[in-house]
Amino acid sequence: MASLKTLLCLGVCLSAWIITTADETMLNAENVRWFSLDFKTILRWTTKPSDHKYTVSYSSDDLNWLGCPHCTRVSDSECDLTDELKASDRTYSAKVQTEPLIEDDSDDPDEFPHTNSLPFNPYRESNISAAAFTVKAVDKSRVNVSITDPLTSIHVGGKQLSIRDILKKDLKYKITYHKSGSTGKRDILSDSSTAQVSKLDAGQSYCFMVAAFIPSRPRATQQGAWSTRQCTPGDSNSLEELSLGTWVGVAFVLLTVLITIVMVTVLCCRCRRQRNTSQSSAPV
Ligand SMILES: *[C@@H]1O[C@H](CO)[C@@H](O)[C@H](O)[C@H]1NC(C)=O
Numbered sequence: 001m002a003s004l005k006t007l008l009c010l011g012v013c014l015s016a017w018i019i020t021t022a023d024e025t026m027l028n029a030e031n032v033r034w035f036s037l038d039f040k041t042i043l044r045w046t047t048k049p050s051d052h053k054y055t056v057s058y059s060s061d062d063l064n065w066l067g068c069p070h071c072t073r074v075s076d077s078e079c080d081l082t083d084e085l086k087a088s089d090r091t092y093s094a095k096v097q098t099e100p101l102i103e104d105d106s107d108d109p110d111e112f113p114h115t116n117s118l119p120f121n122p123y124r125e126s127n128i129s130a131a132a133f134t135v136k137a138v139d140k141s142r143v144n145v146s147i148t149d150p151l152t153s154i155h156v157g158g159k160q161l162s163i164r165d166i167l168k169k170d171l172k173y174k175i176t177y178h179k180s181g182s183t184g185k186r187d188i189l190s191d192s193s194t195a196q197v198s199k200l201d202a203g204q205s206y207c208f209m210v211a212a213f214i215p216s217r218p219r220a221t222q223q224g225a226w227s228t229r230q231c232t233p234g235d236s237n238s239l240e241e242l243s244l245g246t247w248v249g250v251a252f253v254l255l256t257v258l259i260t261i262v263m264v265t266v267l268c269c270r271c272r273r274q275r276n277t278s279q280s281s282a283p284v
Contacts, residue, residue: 027052029077029096032117036126038163039087040153043117044078045096052101058084058094065095073099082153087166089123128163128212128224131173135230140202143232147173147193147210150224164193167214174213174223180205180231189213205234 029045036042043056056071056079071079085092097114100107133147149162149171164171175188175195188195200206208231212224 027098028113029054029098029115032094032096032115034117034120034125036120036122038129038150038152039122039126039166040080040082041085041120041122041126042078042080042082043094043096045115047077053099055097055099056081056094057097058092060090060092062093085120085122087122087126087152087154087161089121091119091121093117093119123166124217125221127221128214130225130227131210131212133208133210133227133230135208135232137232138196141200142196142198143200143206143208145175145190145195145197145208145210147195149193150212163212170214170216172213172215174211175208176210177206177208180207180234203235205231207231 026048027050029047032043032045034041035044045054047054053073053075054071054077055067055073057065057067058081059065066084068079068081068084071081079094079096081094094117095114096117097109097112099112129150131147131150133145136144136146138144149164152161152163152166154161154166169191173190173193173195175190175197176185177188177197178185179201188197197206197208207229209226209229211226214222214224
């Protein structure tokens with residue numbers, strides 16, 4: 001009888017344990033991921049629907065964890081850590097902790113269910129957006145490309161920093177260009193935000209694209225997004241420059257003229273033949 005009681009108790013305890021642990025893992029934030037563009041860095045996660053609140057902390061050494069006031073006991077599923085991490089060349093980890101529904105100061109926060117992020121280094125891993133740029137002809141075979149460094153979300157002393165302010169000498173730009181209508185591309189790596197491209201064929205239209213390029217970074221994050229293409233005007237009287245549409249238009253006009261001529265000729269011939277037959281039949 002006693003052993004049955006023990007068994008029963010064990011069963012109850014076991015199922016209670018299974019329920020609580022299952023419950024706890026269910027409460028964990030999932031898919032904790034970094035999203036970072038031009039040094040605006042956001043941690044996002046997903047949750048199961050519940051009334052729980054979440055608290056984010058971060059650390060650069062896995063020992064000292066710092067909280068951020070705007071991400072303490074929040075119901076959101078993201079936290080903007082831009083101001084905390086800045087653009088420092090350090091590797092950070094973050095964790096998202098699920099707060100108990102009933103606050104109890106005697107609870108040890110280390111026991112709360114939490115999920116850790118992968119390590120993240122803003123300086124080396126933040127994505128860089130496409131840069132705006134202009135192309136201006138200097139003479140027949142040279143153009144100046146001037147690029148506007150994208151702005152970041154980091155402010156220092158009231159000034160909004162550009163990616164150049166942060167990456168300094170590490171920032172280069174890749175400039176790729178090709179003759180309009182041809183596929184052969186040429187690349188240039190420029191140390192500064194203005195560059196001169198020379199040895200262009202006079203009178204030709206060229207198309208340019210630029211992207212930030214940071215050789216000191218790991219390969220996967222070296223290159224920023226490509227900007228949209230910009231083309232220089234070529235000599236417009238060159239026949240090669242005419243677009244397909246223009247050619248189709250020209251062909252259409254020529255065809256119409258040809259058909260008209262043929263029809264007029266046919267009609268005229270018929271008229272004359274008719275007149276000829278009526279004349280020859282008249283005296284009979
Ligand atoms: C950077 O962009 C790539 C491609 O869009 C994306 O897969 C990656 O998650 C982004 N990284 C960050 C840190 O936002």
